[in-house]
Each structure stands twice: as structure tokens, then as C-alpha cells.
Amino acid sequence: xxNFQFHNPTRIVFGEGTISRIGELTAHxxxxxxxxxxxxxxxxxxxxxxxxxxxxxxxxxxxxxxxxEPNPRLTTVNKGIDICRTQGIExxxxxxGGSVIDAAKAIAAGALYDGxxxxxFTGKASIKQALPIGTVLTLAATGSEMxxxxxxxxxEEKLKRGAGSSxxxxxxxxxxxELTYTVPRNHTVYGSxxxxxxxxEQYFSLTENTPLQERFCESILQTVIENIEPxxxxxxxKAARAxxxxxxxxxxxxxxxxxxxxxxxxSHGIEHEVSAIYDIPHGAGLAVIFPNWMKYVYKERVxxxxxxxxxxxxxxxxxxxxxxxxxxxxxxTRDFFTRIGAESTLAxxxxxxxxxxxxxEEAVRYSAIGSFKTLEKNDVLEILRMSL
Amino acid sequence: xxNFQFHNPTRIVFGEGTISRIGELTAHxxxxxxxxxxxxxxxxxxxxxxxxxxxxxxxxxxxxxxxxEPNPRLTTVNKGIDICRTQGIExxxxxxGGSVIDAAKAIAAGALYDGxxxxxFTGKASIKQALPIGTVLTLAATGSEMxxxxxxxxxEEKLKRGAGSSxxxxxxxxxxxELTYTVPRNHTVYGSxxxxxxxxEQYFSLTENTPLQERFCESILQTVIENIEPxxxxxxxKAARAxxxxxxxxxxxxxxxxxxxxxxxxSHGIEHEVSAIYDIPHGAGLAVIFPNWMKYVYKERVxxxxxxxxxxxxxxxxxxxxxxxxxxxxxxTRDFFTRIGAESTLAxxxxxxxxxxxxxEEAVRYSAIGSFKTLEKNDVLEILRMSL
Numbered sequence: 001x002x003n004f005q006f007h008n009p010t011r012i013v014f015g016e017g018t019i020s021r022i023g024e025l026t027a028h029x030x031x032x033x034x035x036x037x038x039x040x041x042x043x044x045x046x047x048x049x050x051x052x053x054x055x056x057x058x059x060x061x062x063x064x065x066x067x068x069e070p071n072p073r074l075t076t077v078n079k080g081i082d083i084c085r086t087q088g089i090e091x092x093x094x095x096x097g098g099s100v101i102d103a104a105k106a107i108a109a110g111a112l113y114d115g116x117x118x119x120x121f122t123g124k125a126s127i128k129q130a131l132p133i134g135t136v137l138t139l140a141a142t143g144s145e146m147x148x149x150x151x152x153x154x155x156e157e158k159l160k161r162g163a164g165s166s167x168x169x170x171x172x173x174x175x176x177x178e179l180t181y182t183v184p185r186n187h188t189v190y191g192s193x194x195x196x197x198x199x200x201e202q203y204f205s206l207t208e209n210t211p212l213q214e215r216f217c218e219s220i221l222q223t224v225i226e227n228i229e230p231x232x233x234x235x236x237x238k239a240a241r242a243x244x245x246x247x248x249x250x251x252x253x254x255x256x257x258x259x260x261x262x263x264x265x266x267s268h269g270i271e272h273e274v275s276a277i278y279d280i281p282h283g284a285g286l287a288v289i290f291p292n293w294m295k296y297v298y299k300e301r302v303x304x305x306x307x308x309x310x311x312x313x314x315x316x317x318x319x320x321x322x323x324x325x326x327x328x329x330x331x332x333t334r335d336f337f338t339r340i341g342a343e344s345t346l347a348x349x350x351x352x353x354x355x356x357x358x359x360x361e362e363a364v365r366y367s368a369i370g371s372f373k374t375l376e377k378n379d380v381l382e383i384l385r386m387s388l
Numbered sequence: 389x390x391n392f393q394f395h396n397p398t399r400i401v402f403g404e405g406t407i408s409r410i411g412e413l414t415a416h417x418x419x420x421x422x423x424x425x426x427x428x429x430x431x432x433x434x435x436x437x438x439x440x441x442x443x444x445x446x447x448x449x450x451x452x453x454x455x456x457e458p459n460p461r462l463t464t465v466n467k468g469i470d471i472c473r474t475q476g477i478e479x480x481x482x483x484x485g486g487s488v489i490d491a492a493k494a495i496a497a498g499a500l501y502d503g504x505x506x507x508x509f510t511g512k513a514s515i516k517q518a519l520p521i522g523t524v525l526t527l528a529a530t531g532s533e534m535x536x537x538x539x540x541x542x543x544e545e546k547l548k549r550g551a552g553s554s555x556x557x558x559x560x561x562x563x564x565x566e567l568t569y570t571v572p573r574n575h576t577v578y579g580s581x582x583x584x585x586x587x588x589e590q591y592f593s594l595t596e597n598t599p600l601q602e603r604f605c606e607s608i609l610q611t612v613i614e615n616i617e618p619x620x621x622x623x624x625x626k627a628a629r630a631x632x633x634x635x636x637x638x639x640x641x642x643x644x645x646x647x648x649x650x651x652x653x654x655s656h657g658i659e660h661e662v663s664a665i666y667d668i669p670h671g672a673g674l675a676v677i678f679p680n681w682m683k684y685v686y687k688e689r690v691x692x693x694x695x696x697x698x699x700x701x702x703x704x705x706x707x708x709x710x711x712x713x714x715x716x717x718x719x720x721t722r723d724f725f726t727r728i729g730a731e732s733t734l735a736x737x738x739x740x741x742x743x744x745x746x747x748x749e750e751a752v753r754y755s756a757i758g759s760f761k762t763l764e765k766n767d768v769l770e771i772l773r774m775s776l
Contacts, residue, residue: 001630003403008396014648015391209627211614212634215607223600239597242389246600246647259634260402 098142143252190283486530531640
């Protein structure tokens with residue numbers, strides 16, 4: 001276990017009906033707010049009206065930025081920053097999934113920065129302050145509701161980049177599992193893949209002596225695996241939706257499950273290049289890439305992959321070499337993703353070889369990626385080829 | 389899973405050598421501080437000198453309250469409150485284990501309260517504000533370093549009571565596993581029993597649909613079980629000490645591992661009555677009482693106890709009824725406590741029947757205790773008798 005520091009100030013308000021607290025919680029932070037949301041599903045579900053009504057009752061003045069894209073774009077973030085500056089916005093309320101929350105975070109940082117907000121994503125500047133934000137989560141996936149990370153796409157340049165800061169932790173997040181009942185089947189699947197991928201990036205680590213952290217990771221993986229199919233069979237399954245939601249938050253709340261471990265994040269880096277160009281859902285891209293990353297890197301630490309196979313998938317070790325066990329665990333991962341309905345190849349999205357070289361090039365633009373196994377351009381290219 | 393709210397603002401600074409940050413972290417909160425510590429072991433280990441030197445270098449003016457008892461007493465807390473009031477203390481720094489931290493918390497609350505600080509422990513008043521505190525943890529056990537709870541003894545009245553408030557979360561806690569190398573064997577054992585007991589109080593719950601929470605609990609239990617013996621064999625085992633320390637914090641950091649579950653805490657309540665009168669170490673009392681509590685209540689939910697036996701102790705379910713499995717898990721708990729050197733009966737401390745009735749009476753003074761099984765005076769008396 002390495003040394004670490006941990007501080008997570010986000011207040012979580014979890015459970016059925018907690019949406020009714022949105023007015024009171026928001027009013028505590030500001031009377032002039034920017035409400036950020038996505039493509040309008042919150043209008044068809046009635047959530048929008050509910051939120052607006054609660055905010056009115058708390059005498060909060062609301063400005064709006066609608067239409068956040070599934071891969072939120074810099075141009076949209078800049079629109080939000082303009083509103084914040086011209087309207088004297090004190091607080092940003094994100095109602096949606098990870099894309100909406102990430103956009104809100106970028107707006108919050110950009111609103112208090114004189115330069116171009118993209119500077120934070122290219123490493124040209126670091127975030128020194130941000131407007132406070134709050135979130136109402138509508139998709140179990142991202143963890144963004146309880147961490148300081150944001151990922152934004154520069155659509156014109158086909159770049160997708162992340163930034164992080166302690167100033168970006170939401171002040172509060174409302175997690176009402178009922179709000180996820182209407183999530184379409186495919187996004188329920190992609191969300192769960194995203195959750196599992198967040199855990200993988202932390203769990204497959206070279207850091208020694210982290211037994212509690214490994215078990216926390218395995219706990220989340222097992223719980224997602226148990227709960228995704230019930231949620232697909234019955235989208236209103238209260239228990240399954242609540243478990244998936246809490247797994248998503250715990251999987252990426254400032255790295256708490258893996259404190260003292262070196263994380264990898266190479267698969268996320270590779271996937272970002274795919275969705276930067278092809279605009280596919282993040283979780284869908286991860287389902288394609290992660291099992292191939294696993295196959296490519298598992299020999300770095302066969303023991304961890306063997307442990308994964310036995311503890312998470314319950315694969316019997318008897319009669320198997322450690323290598324066979326490790327491969328069986330990877331196979332189980334791929335089979336599971338396929339069984340729940342995720343795509344397994346880039347071809348499933350009509351993606352061919354054309355841009356592979358560019359994606360590999362961009363993935364290592366600033367440096368080689370990954371820590372479990374350091375990946376240079378050639379390595380990334382190979383993983384992408386395996387994913388075709 | 390029930391609705392819940394979670395907010396834990398404590399900053400954790402974990403790892404070897406992190407004690408060197410004490411001056412900088414403290415100076416951020418105050419220039420006039422009260423340093424609270426216990427019986428002087430921090431002087432013999434050199435920790436005291438190190439802390440004073442760091443504080444001096446950061447120009448912090450230090451007042452001291454030494455001699456906090458293993459079961460910290462109200463009279464001592466009141467001495468601390470007097471110092472805070474007369475010396476204009478801005479910040480309290482606790483260097484020690486749970487007792488020292490709990491005393492510091494009580495002082496922090498009492499210093500800003502006009503009435504008697506004991507009011508917070510009898511329910512006569514609730515904590516509305518407190519001086520900020522920081523901690524340097526020297527014993528893996530309590531969780532007090534990352535939660536808002538405190539337990540204090542009124543020695544003259546033979547009462548031991550707890551209080552809690554969001555104002556009592558430490559601003560920061562330094563967790564340097566190296567500081568626990570010098571913990572004597574018996575207190576290493578009692579600390580681990582305390583950690584496991586904190587988990588038991590949360591894990592044995594009637595709340596349905598909490599798979600992630602249960603696994604988090606099991607993760608801590610398994611990790612403590614794996615690491616206690618290495619730490620006993622080699623007190624300087626860096627890995628084991630680090631794992632025990634992190635388990636202790638995660639086991640009771642504002643209830644994070646069991647969010648949405650109803651907790652029990654009856655065994656803690658019963659133990660408090662024992663140590664209020666006989667002044668035995670808290671973890672020692674828990675090792676005696678918990679397995680008896682388990683035997684007394686397990687039929688309320690045999691399935692959870694059977695799960696505990698298989699998942700935590702790896703007991704083979706084949707050929708056993710659920711009841712037999714549950715009892716085997718309880719037996720394994722008792723055997724383990726005995727094997728690591730904890731006492732198994734009250735008689736081991738020279739405690740007989742004399743005060744049993746009084747302890748049972750006091751345990752239910754305000755109401756019946758527990759939620760897994762609600763315990764009236766007769767139930768408590770029976771558990772105490774089983775513990776003789």
C-alpha cells in the first residue's frame with residue numbers, strides 16, 4: 001500500500017423521494033443558478049417539472065442550459081460559461097448522467113477562469129477555483145456525482161480529454177434510484193459496464209499489499225454482476241436499481257476503494273479516442289476494449305487475474321494453471337458483457353481500420369499510458385486491432 | 389436498502405512519514421492549540437518530541453492536557469474545557485487512540501457550550517458547534533479518527549455514554565502505521581476485536597437488499613482476520629499494521645460501509661456498562677460479550693449468520709443445516725478471539741455476578757437496546773450471565 005491522502009466533501013442524499021429536497025439544498029448555495037441537463041428525457045419523465053417546481057418554491061432564479069451531448073462538447077460548455085458570466089450565476093445544478101455532470105463541472109471551473117476552459121484539459125492550466133455545483137443523478141454509471149473529475153470532447157479536433165480538481169467535487173448529490181427506472185435498456189447496460197470498468201482500472205494494479213482495497217473492488221464487481229440482469233428484466237426493480245446506483249458512486253468516489261494503489265486508466269484513455277471520433281457511448285466502447293486490454297496485459301500479473309476469476313466469477317481453480325484461470329476470468333467478462341447485450345467489436349458500430357492509427361497516436365499524445373502495463377502507440381494499436 | 393444521507397469531511401493523510409505534516413496541517417486551523425494525549429507512551433516512543441518540534445516550527449502555541457484515561461473520564465474532559473476557555477484555544481490536536489480522540493471531541497464540544505458537557509451524553513442537549521480538531525492515530529481500533537462519535541465515562545456515577553455530531557468529525561487525521569509498531573500485544577488484539585465488533589454491529593442487520601454493504605463488511609472482517617496474526621508475530625510488520633489501520637478507519641467512518649442499513653450497537657451498549665464499572669479495555673469486553681450476543685440473537689436471521697460463516701470464515705456449507713452453519717460461524721469467532729489472546733469470560737477479569745443486575749439495568753436505562761433483536765433488561769442479563 002502506498003501513502004495516500006483522501007478527502008471527499010460531497011454530501012450524498014440517497015433514496016426514494018429524495019428529489020423533494022432539491023429546492024432546499026440548492027437554495028443553501030445560491031439564489032441564481034444554472035440548470036444543466038441533456039437531451040430532454042427529463043422533460044418526458046416529468047423530472048424537469050418537478051425540479052423547476054421545487055426550485056420555484058425555494059425562490060431560486062433559474063437559468064438553463066439544455067442539450068448537453070452524451071459526449072459533452074467544449075462548445076456547449078462555453079455556452080454555459082457565458083451564461084454564468086452574464087447572469088451572475090452562483091450555483092450550477094446538473095440533472096442527468098455523467099455527461100451532464102461533467103459538463104456542469106467544466107462550466108463551473110471555466111466560469112471563474114479568465115482563459116480558455118480547454119486549458120484545463122490540455123494541462124496548460126490547473127483548476128484553482130470553481131462555482132459550487134450540485135447534482136441529481138439519473139443514470140448509474142459515472143461516479144462523477146461524488147468525485148472531482150470531468151471529461152469533455154473537443155468535437156472539431158476530435159479530442160476527448162479529462163481534468164480533475166478538488167474544487168469540482170459536487171457539494172451535494174441526490175441519488176434517487178427511482179429516477180433510473182426509465183433509463184433505456186442499452187444505457188442501463190453501458191452504465192454497468194462503465195461501473196465495472198472503473199473498478200477494473202483500479203483493481204488491476206501492480207501495487208502490493210492492498211487486500212482490503214482488492215476486496216472492496218471485488219464487492220462492487222460482484223454486486224453489479226448480480227443486479228444488472230434483474231434491472232434489465234424489470235426496469236422498475238427497486239432493489240436492483242438502488243444497488244447499481246450505489247455501486248456506481250462507490251466505484252469512483254475519489255478513488256476510495258483503491259486508496260494507496262496505483263491505478264491504470266489506459267482502457268479509458270483508449271476508449272476516449274474511439275468515442276472522440278465516432279461518438280459512441282463511453283460504456284459501449286469500454287465493453288469492446290476492456291476484455292482485449294485484459295488479454296493484452298494479463299501476464300504482467302497473472303495472480304491478480306486468477307484471483308479475479310475465482311473471487312468475482314467463482315471459477316473453480318481445480319485442475320487449472322494460474323494462466324488458464326486468468327484467461328477463464330477474462331472470457332467470463334467478455335461473455336457477461338455479451339450476455340447483457342453490449343457490443344463486442346468495433347465493427348458492431350461500423351468502425352473499421354481507417355482511423356486506428358490516428359486513435360493510437362492521440363491516445364499517447366502526451367505520454368505513454370497505463371501503469372499495469374505501460375502502453376506505447378504500438379500497444380494501443382494492437383489492442384484496437386484486437387477490438388475490430 | 390433504506391434511504392440515507394452521507395457526508396464525511398475528514399481529510400485522511402495515510403502512510404509512513406506523514407507525521408511530518410502535523411505542523412503545517414495544524415497551523416492551518418489555529419495558532420493556539422490544545423494538545424491532548426494519554427498516559428505518556430507517546431513520550432517514550434519519541435512521538436511527543438517529534439510533534440512538539442513540528443508544531444514549534446510552524447509557530448503554533450501549544451497548551452497541553454495529558455493523562456487521558458483508557459476509558460476517558462468526564463473530570464478530565466472538564467479540565468480540557470477549562471484550558472480551552474481560559475487560554476483562547478482555537479484547535480484541539482489529539483495524539484493517541486480512540487480514548488484520546490474521544491476526549492478531544494468532548495472537549496471541543498464542551499468548550500463552546502455554556503452548560504455541562506455531560507448534557508450531550510445524557511441527551512439533555514445536542515451538539516450545535518465545536519472547536520475544530522485534528523488527530524494523530526496511534527492505535528488501529530476506533531474509527532474515531534474519521535467519524536463524529538465520542539464515548540465518555542462518568543466515573544463517579546459508573547456511567548459510560550456516547551454522543552455524536554457532524555461537528556465532531558476531525559478536520560484531518562494522520563494515519564501513520566509506523567506509529568502502531570509499539571502498541572503492546574494485548575492492545576493490538578483488543579484493537580482488532582474492536583474493529584471486528586464495529587463491523588458486526590452493522591453487518592448483523594434486519595435491513596433487506598444491502599448486498600454491497602454486506603460485502604464491504606465481510607471485506608473488512610476477512611482483512612482483519614488475515615492481518616492480526618502477522619502483526620502479533622512481528623509488531624513491525626509494515627503491511628499488516630497498515631492493513632489493520634485502514635480497516636479500523638473504514639469500519640466506522642460515519643457508517644459508510646453500512647449506509648442504508650439499520651445498525652444494532654447493543655453489544656457496545658452492554659460492554660460500556662461493564663467497562664464503566666470495571667474499567668477493562670473496551671475491546672477486551674467486546675471479545676467476551678460479542679460471541680454470546682451472537683448466540684443469543686442469531687435465530688432472528690439465521691441466513692445472515694450462515695452467510696457470515698461461509699463468506700468470512702470459509703466454512704463449508706456441505707452437509708450442514710443453516711442453523712449448524714450459523715453456529716459454526718459463531719464458534720469460529722470465539723475460537724479466533726481466543727487464539728489471538730483475548731479473554732473469553734468476565735471471570736478472566738475477576739468479574740463475578742455481583743454487579744450484573746446493575747449493568748443490565750443501566751444498559752436499558754433510557755430504552756431497550758439493539759435492533760437486530762431488541763433487548764430488554766432480562767435479555768441483557770442473560771447475555772451477561774452467558775459471559776461469566
